[in-house]
Amino acid sequence: MEYRKLGRTDLNVSSIALGCVTFDREIDPATSFTIMDHAIEREINLFDTAESYSEGKSETVVGKWLKESRKRDQIVLATKASPPLGKRLIEAAEASLTRLQTDVIDLYQLHNWDEATPVEETMEALNTLVEQGKVRYIGCSNFMAWQLCKAQWKADVNGWPRMESVQPNYNVSIRDIEAELLPFCAEEEIGTITYSPLGAGFLTGKYHTVGASPQGTRFDVKPAHWDVYKGPTSMRRMEGLRAQAEMSGRSMVNLALSWVIGQPGVTSVLIGARKLSHIDQAFEAEQMGLEPDLREILNRL
Numbered sequence: 270m271e272y273r274k275l276g277r278t279d280l281n282v283s284s285i286a287l288g289c290v291t292f293d294r295e296i297d298p299a300t301s302f303t304i305m306d307h308a309i310e311r312e313i314n315l316f317d318t319a320e321s322y323s324e325g326k327s328e329t330v331v332g333k334w335l336k337e338s339r340k341r342d343q344i345v346l347a348t349k350a351s352p353p354l355g356k357r358l359i360e361a362a363e364a365s366l367t368r369l370q371t372d373v374i375d376l377y378q379l380h381n382w383d384e385a386t387p388v389e390e391t392m393e394a395l396n397t398l399v400e401q402g403k404v405r406y407i408g409c410s411n412f413m414a415w416q417l418c419k420a421q422w423k424a425d426v427n428g429w430p431r432m433e434s435v436q437p438n439y440n441v442s443i444r445d446i447e448a449e450l451l452p453f454c455a456e457e458e459i460g461t462i463t464y465s466p467l468g469a470g471f472l473t474g475k476y477h478t479v480g481a482s483p484q485g486t487r488f489d490v491k492p493a494h495w496d497v498y499k500g501p502t503s504m505r506r507m508e509g510l511r512a513q514a515e516m517s518g519r520s521m522v523n524l525a526l527s528w529v530i531g532q533p534g535v536t537s538v539l540i541g542a543r544k545l546s547h548i549d550q551a552f553e554a555e556q557m558g559l560e561p562d563l564r565e566i567l568n569r570l
Contacts, residue, residue, distance in 0.1 A: 270312035271555065273536050275345075275460040276433030278406050280375065282345050284530055285551050286315035286462060288539035293326035296543050301330045302337075307545050309340060311552045315537055317436075317462065319349035319380055320365055332370035347376035347462075349410055349436075352383035358394040362403055377404040378436060382416045389423045396429035408434035408460070414449035421457065434460035434536070440468045441510050441525050441567060442503040451534040460536040463529060466551075471498045472507060472525040474514075509570040517563065526554035528567050 272281040287308045292301040305316070318327045328348060335341045346369065350361040362377060377398065383391065398404040409417060409432055417435055424431045435454060437446045443465070454461050467473055476498075497503075514521045530538050530551075540551045559567070 270552070272314075273460075275376070275462075275536055276406070276408075277431075277458050278433050278460075280345050280406065282315040282460075282462075282537050283313045284537055285311075285313050285548075285555055286317055286347075286537040286539045287313050287548075288464060288541040289316060289318040289327045289331055290322050290541050291543050292318070292323065292330040294323040298330045298333070300544075302334050304542050304545065304548065305331070305334050306338070307548055308542075309338075309343060311548055313548070314343060315345045315347065315462070317347040317349075317539055318369075319351070319378075320361060321349070321351045321380060325364070325368055328365055328368035332368050336370045341371060345375045346371065347378060347408075348374055349378040349380040351380040353386055354379060354383040354394070355386040355390040356394050358391065359397060362398050366403060373403060373405055375405050376408050376434060377406070378408040378410050378434070379412070381411050382409075382413070388416075388420055389427070392420060392423045392427070392429050396424075396427075399430045406430070406433045408432055408436065408462075410436035411438075412450075414453045417450070417459070418453065432459060434462055436462045436464060436539075438465050439463035439532075439535070440466050440529055441472055441570060442468050442498060442506045444506075455534050461534055462537045462539060463535055464539040464541075466526055466529045466538050466540070467522060468498055468503075468507075468525075471503070472510060472521055474511060474521045476507065506570045510567065513563065513566060519557075522550055523554050523557065524559070524563075524567070526551050527557055527559045528564065530555050531558055531564065 271284040273284055275282050318331050348365050350358055395407045407430055412435055417432060421431050437450060439446055510521050510524060514524050540547060542548050
């Protein structure tokens with residue numbers, strides 16, 4: 270497993286991270302424990318959860334595993350707080366610490382931009398958490414480049430801790446972060462922890478026709494997610510990936526994972542596992558990588 274430095278921190282994180290969104294939502298706690306055990310065996314050290322995942326149940330499952338496994342010192346533990354932010358973050362972080370059964374969160378992230386709360390109030394609250402020793406480093410998720418820039422500016426002028434990471438959606442079909450966010454992160458040495466490398470299943474080969482979501486798939490269950498991918502641009506990129514998979518003899522899943530894990534500027538890629546094979550296929554993709562010519566073809570999609 271390759272390890273990469275996260276932002277300007279002293280944290281070295283695995284290029285594949287375990288996303289815990291499925292815990293006690295799509296899989297039961299016992300299966301979640303098995304998946305965390307397997308992730309450790311595959312040398313994955315970044316575990317990411319959130320207070321909103323199953324209304325805190327994901328954090329609770331992770332916390333029980335940390336206590337029973339006694340492997341807290343092997344894990345870079347990340348969680349997220351949802352709006353409303355601001356001063357509420359103090360209580361939110363303390364609640365997360367209780368559920369996670371730990372004294373400190375390695376990476377505490379803002380799950381979304383909060384339009385209703387002044388960013389200065391939010392950054393001040395994060396500074397308080399760092400000063401209290403409850404949080405080591407801070408980051409954000411689903412921020413646009415200007416929002417991250419504004420947060421960094423408020424931190425800079427007040428002498429507060431800066432954002433060390435951002436967590437955006439990124440895959441072969443969804444590429445908008447390449448325009449501004451990735452260049453900004455590269456310039457400012459901000460880590461990038463991407464999610465949804467398979468586009469919530471869109472890049473696995475199940476989908477073919479614009480406007481048609483196969484019965485029983487994730488998009489069939491959650492149609493709003495389908496709206497993100499069913500446009501002509503995403504369809505063209507997905508079909509391009511399919512063509513390259515057929516020519517290379519590799520699966521669409523393998524190519525999609527290899528592509529995003531090896532993209533310049535990406536620190537770590539979150540894998541939301543429901544079974545052990547999801548971790549194994551990501552590990553295999555990380556080990557195989559992509560030839561430069563094939564990567565360039567996928568880039569041009």
